[in-house]
Amino acid sequence: MRNIENRKYVIALIFLIIPLIFIVRLFYMQVVDSKWKERAAQISENRITTYPARGIVYDRNGVKIISNEVYYDIHVIPKQATNTDSVALTKLLGISMDDYVAKMNKARNYSRRKPSELVRQIPPNEFSVIAPELYKYPGFFEVARTLRVYPKKIAAHVLGYMNEANGNDIEKDSYYKSGDYIGRSGIEKMYEKELRGQRGVKYYLQDAIGLSTGKYENGDYDTLAVQGQNLSLSIDWELQAYGEKLMQNKLGSIVAIEPATGEILAMISAPTYDPNLLVGRHLGSNYGALAEDTLLPLQNRCLNSAYPPGSIFKTVMALIGMQEGVITENASFPCNKALAGCHDHPTAMNVSDGVKMSCNPYFIQLVRRIIQQGKDKSIFKDAAIGLDIWAKYVRSFGIGTDLHVDYPTNVHGNVPDAAYYDKHLNFRWAFSTIQSIAIGQGEVLITPLEMANLAAILANRGYFIPPHFIKSMDQREIPEIYRTKKYTMVDSAYFEPVIDGMWRVVHEGGGTARRARLDSIEVCGKTGTVENFKRISGKVYQLTDHSNFMAFAPRDNPQIAISVFIENSGFGGTWSAPLASLMIEKYITGTVADTAKENRILNANLIPDADDIIRK
Amino acid sequence: MRGQENKLFAHIDWGLLSVYFILVFLGISNVYSSVFDPDKAGLFNLDTEHGKQIMWFGVALFLGLIIFFLESNFIRKYAYWFYGFTMLLLIAVLFTKPIHGAKSWFGFGGVGIQPSEFAKIGVALALARFIDQNSSSKESRSIKNASGLSTLWGIIPFIAKNKETALIIGIPCALVLLQPDAGTFIVFTSFILVLYREGYAGNILLFLVISVIIAVITLLVADTNFMLLFTKIKLSGNAGIIIVLVVLVGLFAAIIRSFVMKRNRKPLYRSLIGSFLVAVIFVNFVEIGYTNILQTHQKERIDLLLGKIDDPDGKGYNINRAKAAIGSGGFMGKGFKSATLANASQRHVPMQSTDFIFCTWSEERGFVGAFVLVGLYTFLLLKMVIMAERQRSVFTRVYAYCVASIFFYHFMINIGMAIGLAPVIGIPLPFFSYGGSSMMSFSVLIFILLKLDSERKVVLQ
Secondary structure, three states: OOOHHHHHHHHHHHHHHHHHHHHHHHHHHHHHOOHHHHHHHHHHEEEEEEOOOOOOEEOOOOOEEEEEEEEEEEEEOHHHOOOOOHHHHHHHHOOOHHHHHHHHHHHHHHOOOOOEEEEEEEOHHHHHHHHHHHHHOOOEEEEEEEEEEOOOOOOHHHHOOEEEOOHHHHHHOOOOOOOOEEEOOHHHHHOHHHHHOEOEEEEEEEOOOOOEEEEHHHHOOOEOOEOOOOEEEOOOHHHHHHHHHHOOOOOEEEEEEEOOOOEEEEEEEEOOOOHHHHOHHHHHHHHHHHHHOOOOOOOOHHHHOOEOOHHHHHHHHHHHHHHHOOOOOOOOEOOOOOOOOOOOOOOEOOHHHHHHHOOHHHHHHHHHHHHOOOOOOOHHHHHHHHHHHHHHHHHHOOOOOOOOOOOOOOOOOEOOOHHHHHHHOOOOOOHHHHHHHHHOOOOOEEOHHHHHHHHHHHHOOOEEOOOEOEEEEOOOOOOHHHHOOEEOOOOHHHHHHHHHHHHHHHHOOOOOOHHHOOOOOOOEEEEEEEEEEEEEOOEEEEEEEEEEEEEEEOOOOOOEEEEEEEOOOOOOOOOHHHHHHHHHHHHHHOOOOOHHHHHHHHHOOOOOOOOOOEOO | OHHHHHHHHHOOOHHHHHHHHHHHHHHHHHHHHHOOOHHHOOOOOOOOHHHHHHHHHHHHHHHHHHHHHOOHHHHHHOHHHHHHHHHHHHHHHOOOOOEOOEOOOEEEOOEEEOHHHHHHHHHHHHHHHHHHHOOOOHHHHOOOOOOHHHHHHHHHHHHHHOHHHHHHHHHHHHHHHHOOOHHHHHHHOOHHHHHHHOOOOOHHHHHHHHHHHHHHHHHHHOOOEEEOOOOOOEEEHHHHHHHHHHHHHHHHHHHHHHHOOHHHHHHHHHHHHHHHHHHHHHHHHHHHHHHHHOOHHHHHHHHHHHOOOOOOOOOOHHHHHHHHHHHOOOOOOOOOOOOOOOOOOOOOOOOOOOOOHHHHHHHHHHHHHHHHHHHHHHHHHHHHHHHHHOOOOHHHHHHHHHHHHHHHHHHHHHHHHHOOOOOOOOOOOOOOOOOHHHHHHHHHHHHHHHHHHHOOOOOOO
């Protein structure tokens, strides 16, 4: 029955139970469940990443060749951007109305109160026009960021460029986040870890809109950004700039090395381009234009192209012959034009003559003695034995092997050995089949770096230090390999006759490189005129010869070893030799005396037309 | 004169008065921390919310003093007059300019008065007066032959028999709904507890509890689909509920059959069928009401509460921030003025000095503080029940229960919503939420109670 008096107990019970439920719930939320503490931290704390400046890159004399410059992004807070004159704004910022509308919509969808990016990476010169007008557009503001600048505008291939990290990069190294920039080629890529530094982080407290209200725990957990390491490269910027100027309107390469240290003084691949083109908001379109250029400006020919060496290879042949004992320095061979074509010249009576006059039959006969040593009755097997011995020698000169240069991509030349011909020829072969390797044609291929390295070996009379770009780093020694001599298989003594011949090439009448003569410096060099062929619509055509020259100077205590290779331009002595001498003179004396020679080279346009390349 | 004065203050319940002062003091210090502005650091700075709160407290004390010098008979005599006055205010406010979409405020140069707060006092007094005067028959207070949900059939005649009570509560309900202020409207339903105590149909309470359960289940399940067991028939959640109800009916029928004597079965069967019909109608009503009557933001709040949507940074922003603030307080709290969420400079918790004031307290004082606060309120409520029961005067007893019910509702809904057990309804936490009208009205409710109680030993006239 209803006992009204007892109802007070019901009410009192309700007044006790509800609070009890609350207490239990509060206990759970505050003491037991940690998810609310985490959520609270998530809401009230935030972090911002601070980016370090990327390491600066200097040339060998302390001149900045890669530096950092401030670029500007334009950001917008949609809530504050009211009554924007979008026509004027898009014109000022240099973006299309469609792009503007799309980005504004995206910004509004993301957050009305937080900033979104509208335009990115405006170069400082463009921004100086925009900056004074920006106040007219409330809600739009600039955010500074640093990007690379190449103040001397040189060495685009060597220095490389940067672009946004992609999925692969992030997968390989979790340091990178989407939107980060990473070195994509050249030095920027090779030394990415040293140059990039270390991000810092600042923890802060934020309010309901996301604006910072102060440091978290007084900054106890913050870490400072660590500046990227600076690098000094071995490149001499003035020599590099001069070489790029000389190589204008030509296709080819120049590589200059300091023989005593293996430091690369200059590396020019032509055609080249201003490295600043691949920075900032125009990177995409500029890269596209360069990639479509049929002259292949993006290709670093010095490291990624291999050519037949031509006659410069003869120096190596002579050295191998003497070391192997199949000839002495006084070996003489007649200029038997049945073996190979040759220009008119006196008979070569010794190695020095052979080198000076660059006699093709001389070297063919020389190399036959190396390859067909009569160690086997079958000439085929004999050739195979000899060839493998020959290949071993050649490779010891750094040709066709990995030189361990500090550059992310490179190819090496090709030194054919027995296995190579067995694979590529479907008939039996002996020396006569392959004899053009004696004169640096045929299947022998060499890169311009290997050619310059060869010049360095000759300069050093028998060894080289693996060529490299890095001269010094802030925080570590350069690798041991770049301080170690690598000896070829040929004794130092045998180099003199060859070097003597190389001196006469330049300084004696009848030498093929008289255009490389300098009054004050003793240049030792060797020309090469490289035959090359191309298949056009099924038919094989012979193209204009490549002009090749390798040298070192001065003869005693050499300071520079250089290789110049100009595609499809003619005789080695006509173009590459004089260009090399200009580089040598510039490097050693700082100026050039023969301005006529200089002008001739500067004004020469040796880029072939489509049908020009066919040899007439 | 002296003697009379002594008499005036002689029988004041110091327990209640102390708890009142403690709550006010803690509340003001809490508001201070919640809105602390280093530029206006003074506690009494009238430019700040805490300063204003202190001012309102002063006004309330003044009103309290006046009340104490009144004769309690005066209060009783003029109960209906006061009620009428507050009703007029409620009508008048409907002609003001809407603020935040509701016409609930009178503004006087920088300060605002909310008439609905004072209407609560009016209803309490009027209800107390009426019940005191009309100790109506048991008959009229009960709902005829009803049990369980079929109570519904008896509601209309029930209301007809108790039209005055219905009007006293109903008029302000309607007026408040016209503003519209759904939150305050719900507070007026708290008077059901009073009616329950005074002997009106107890079924109502049970009815309410069962309807709430059914409503919740309906809202959770109605728009989902499920597969009927062992078959491949797809059914809506709606149908599922009906099936469950049918099964329950069968179950109860079986129970009645087995345990009740034959002659008593018939009315029970009738109630059972009646309840079933009511339940079906109610389920549909809930769905239709939810879809068509409730406004979007109200629907969202219910969905959030039931866990149907989880949108911590969007629609669920308020409640997510509130719970995070409370939950992160831990056992001991973060310390005075050291909240990281519900603090003055970062203001992650919306309305943290008004509706969500509990968050600042919980985050700063932790579970210990929350426990203390809940304990204080519980003490307050139980004290009021005790005070009510020791009255000889029906008027004072009814009034005391009214006060307790009002406080209970505010406490239950405000704290409940902050911890995610009630939908977000914006009503203040007494003495803690910043607000002049609520500070005054809650204070006046208590002062009148203290005054009436202090004269409990006086012989009724």
